[in-house]
Amino acid sequence: MDFIQDGFIQAFALLLNRDAATYSAISATLRASGLAMTASLLLGIPLGYLLGYFDFRLKKQIRIIVDTLLALPTVFIGLVIYALLTRNGPLGEAGLLFTIPGIAIGQMILSLPIIIALTATAVEAVDRNLCITLMSLGANRKQVAVTTLWEVRLGIVAAAVTATGRVLTEVGISLMVGGNIKWHTRTITTAIALETSKGEFGMGIALGLVLLLIALTVNISLAGLRRRI
Amino acid sequence: MVKKEKIIRILFILAVAIAVVSTAIFGAAQDSNAVAQEETLLMATTTSTDNTGLLEYLMPVFSEKTGIDIRWISSGTGKALKLGENCDVDVLLVHAPQAEKDFVARGFGIDRRKIMYNDFVLIGPPEDPATIQGKRVSEALQTIRSSADIFVSRGDGSGTHKMERALWKSANVPTPEQELWYRQSGQGMLATINVAGELKGYTLTDRGTYIKYESSTEGNPALVVLVEGDAVLLNQYSIIPVDPKHCPRVNYDNAKALSDWLADDDAQRMIGEFRLLGKQLFTPNASR
Numbered sequence: 001m002d003f004i005q006d007g008f009i010q011a012f013a014l015l016l017n018r019d020a021a022t023y024s025a026i027s028a029t030l031r032a033s034g035l036a037m038t039a040s041l042l043l044g045i046p047l048g049y050l051l052g053y054f055d056f057r058l059k060k061q062i063r064i065i066v067d068t069l070l071a072l073p074t075v076f077i078g079l080v081i082y083a084l085l086t087r088n089g090p091l092g093e094a095g096l097l098f099t100i101p102g103i104a105i106g107q108m109i110l111s112l113p114i115i116i117a118l119t120a121t122a123v124e125a126v127d128r129n130l131c132i133t134l135m136s137l138g139a140n141r142k143q144v145a146v147t148t149l150w151e152v153r154l155g156i157v158a159a160a161v162t163a164t165g166r167v168l169t170e171v172g173i174s175l176m177v178g179g180n181i182k183w184h185t186r187t188i189t190t191a192i193a194l195e196t197s198k199g200e201f202g203m204g205i206a207l208g209l210v211l212l213l214i215a216l217t218v219n220i221s222l223a224g225l226r227r228r229i
Numbered sequence: 230m231v232k233k234e235k236i237i238r239i240l241f242i243l244a245v246a247i248a249v250v251s252t253a254i255f256g257a258a259q260d261s262n263a264v265a266q267e268e269t270l271l272m273a274t275t276t277s278t279d280n281t282g283l284l285e286y287l288m289p290v291f292s293e294k295t296g297i298d299i300r301w302i303s304s305g306t307g308k309a310l311k312l313g314e315n316c317d318v319d320v321l322l323v324h325a326p327q328a329e330k331d332f333v334a335r336g337f338g339i340d341r342r343k344i345m346y347n348d349f350v351l352i353g354p355p356e357d358p359a360t361i362q363g364k365r366v367s368e369a370l371q372t373i374r375s376s377a378d379i380f381v382s383r384g385d386g387s388g389t390h391k392m393e394r395a396l397w398k399s400a401n402v403p404t405p406e407q408e409l410w411y412r413q414s415g416q417g418m419l420a421t422i423n424v425a426g427e428l429k430g431y432t433l434t435d436r437g438t439y440i441k442y443e444s445s446t447e448g449n450p451a452l453v454v455l456v457e458g459d460a461v462l463l464n465q466y467s468i469i470p471v472d473p474k475h476c477p478r479v480n481y482d483n484a485k486a487l488s489d490w491l492a493d494d495d496a497q498r499m500i501g502e503f504r505l506l507g508k509q510l511f512t513p514n515a516s517r
Contacts, residue, residue: 034252042246087316087478097317098271098302108250133441179302197417198280 007205014206015213021182021191022210028215029187030102032174033167038109040163044112045156048119049149068111074106078176081106085177098179103187106173111163118162122155123148147150157226161219168215188214231343256405265281270483272314274322274415275388278466279303281437281510283488283503287440290499291490297483305387305417316319316476317383320484324466326386327395339467343493345500346465347513349392350439352422360456361431367400374402375409384413390411392464393433399461421434426451426485435464437510444506466511491515 014022051062085097085105096102126148135145171189172173177183180194188211195204266482278284279301288299302312306323313321314337321328321338332338337480351361351369359376361369373380382405383390396464397404412428414421420440425432429451436457443450468491490496492515500513 026245038248039253042244042250046246087476092316098300179304184300197276197420199419199423199442219329 001171003201004177004205006202006218007209010202010206011209014210021186022207024183025081025186025188025191025207026210026214028100028178028185029168029189029211031101032107032178032187033164035101035104036167037160037164037199039104039108040111040115041160043108044115045119045158047182048116048159049123051116052120052123053145053148056092063117066113066120067119069119072110072113074110074170074172076172076178077109081109081173098181098185100178100180100185103174103178103185107167107170107178110170110173111167114163114166115156115159118159122152122159125155126151132218153229154226157222157229161222164218164222165215168211168218230404253374260318268296268483269298269300270480270487271318272299272320272321272322272381273309273318274301274303275306275309275324276303276419277324277389277435277438278322280419281441281505283437283500283511287496287499288492291487291496292491295483295486297486299487305383305385306391308402309388310337313471316471316479319471319480320487321471322466323388323469324333325391325462326465326467327389328391329467329469332353333469337472337475337507338487339474340485341467341469341474342492343467343489343514343516345513345515346463346498347436348457349389349433349462349464350426350436351433352439352452353455354429354451356429357455358429359431361464364456366396366456366459366461370397370400370402373410374405378406379410379425379428381421381425381432382411382413383418384415385417385420389418389433389435390404390466392490395451396433396461415452422452431455437505440505440508440510465514474497 013019039070041101051066052057081102082097084091085094086092087097096105130148130151131144136146139147156209169189171193174180174185174187174190175193178187178190180186180190185196192207192211193206195201237398237459250375263512274284280303280442284301285301288301292299297494301322302309302318304312305326306325309318309321309323310325310328311319313332314335321329321332322344323336333341353359353361359369359373359378361372362370370380382393392403412424412430414424416424419442420444421432422442424430424436432452438455468487468488470481471479473479473481480508489498497515500511501509
């Protein structure tokens with residue numbers, strides 16, 4: 001059990017001594033997750049809005065599919081993305097395997113269903129009477145749509161928080177698509193997996209705490225954002 | 230009709246979003262790729278060369294001498310061979326001679342060269358419940374089977390796992406699979422030793438990883454070496470560049486440079502001098 005204490009001490013030592021390998025893993029984690037979150041928010045918010053706002057044929061079925069995709073196992077995503085990006089694969093020419101953008105593609109697949117599903121739920125939850133009220137006040141359709149989008153802003157922030165948590169902490173995609181290459185694609189989570197397999201449990205705990213600190217920072221800034229809007 | 234227009238507008242926004250996202254991702258990839266082509270070398274290797282710290286010790290010297298930025302992915306030999314077959318890496322440093330020969334015979338690899346060896350050892354709890362200490366390997370395995378004491382297997386298609394299965398076979402024991410005493414961890418070597426330690430079981434390991442394990446237990450290992458020195462336990466490591474005829478985009482020149490450097494006197498001397506707990510982990514034996 002000593003290694004848990006060791007881990008706490010080491011975590012602070014790593015951060016305060018500016019340990020180069022740790023900072024490289026932090027940077028890889030943030031770059032991959034940042035890219036993945038930007039991409040999935042850009043794609044997911046409009047899609048989620050479409051799914052929640054409009055009534056169309058197959059809406060229920062699409063909703064069920066999106067909800068099912070929430071259960072995608074990360075190792076499985078990693079394997080599928082690997083199959084696409086391997087040099088002999090359909091996207092092999094792009095040279096994305098074992099790169100940060102490659103990891104980001106996989107993580108985008110992971111977070112996209114979360115953003116879509118939670119945005120759609122938030123849009124559906126907006127009071128139907130809001131529409132009628134706005135229209136009776138003389139709003140046109142465009143104004144109604146914009147107002148609805150504004151009303152669901154907190155729901156979208158909640159979706160972003162949930163998806164960020166998932167993306168920051170996944171290990172299956174980073175390991176398979178990134179390859180855990182030191183100084184390049186080694187993220188905090190793959191580093192934890194490696195240290196554990198090397199029997200360096202204290203170091204694993206330390207890196208886990210570092211990741212939690214990052215998550216805390218991200219959430220504090222999002223909470224600030226939520227208060228302001 | 231209004232609805233249709235709105236959907237078209239949202240689809241347009243989506244199209245723009247997709248365009249932005251893909252430009253960003255491919256743009257970022259181009260950046261990292263521009264450097265990637267010329268001066269890098271991607272190697273797939275086994276957990277034992279990485280976990281013991283051998284690569285961290287050797288490779289900076291190689292990079293300094295040649296200017297080649299070497300990166301490696303460590304996994305079991307099974308996955309390493311697969312990455313080579315799929316043209317995802319330039320060179321392999323692995324230890325499963327039979328699988329390596331097949332790999333070369335199928336046209337995936339070329340110029341296989343021996344670099345170094347260590348040996349496998351059977352380890353287990355000091356109490357040695359099945360009393361295998363000092364026996365020959367085949368005899369020891371037969372004893373474990375008949376006493377049904379726990380044996381932990383890698384179970385992951387790695388070089389060590391392949392060796393273990395070959396040893397059961399040569400001991401005339403049907404390869405265990407679902408027996409209650411036979412546990413397959415599906416993990417790397419050090420993780421597997423830790424599992425065996427928790428279960429007070431036996432396992433097969435390369436000596437390098439065992440010494441690394443010993444060094445992490447502060448001189449009080451839960452498992453000790455019980456069977457060693459049998460000629461069948463030799464563990465040969467070889468380097469195999471991926472065949473450029475099979476994978477045209479592979480970086481064969483740099484792979485060859487690494488192969489030549491590892492067989493060179495300086496690198497061979499460094500391998501022999503690499504120590505943990507004052508013990509030598511690998512013995513160089515490169516063919517020139």
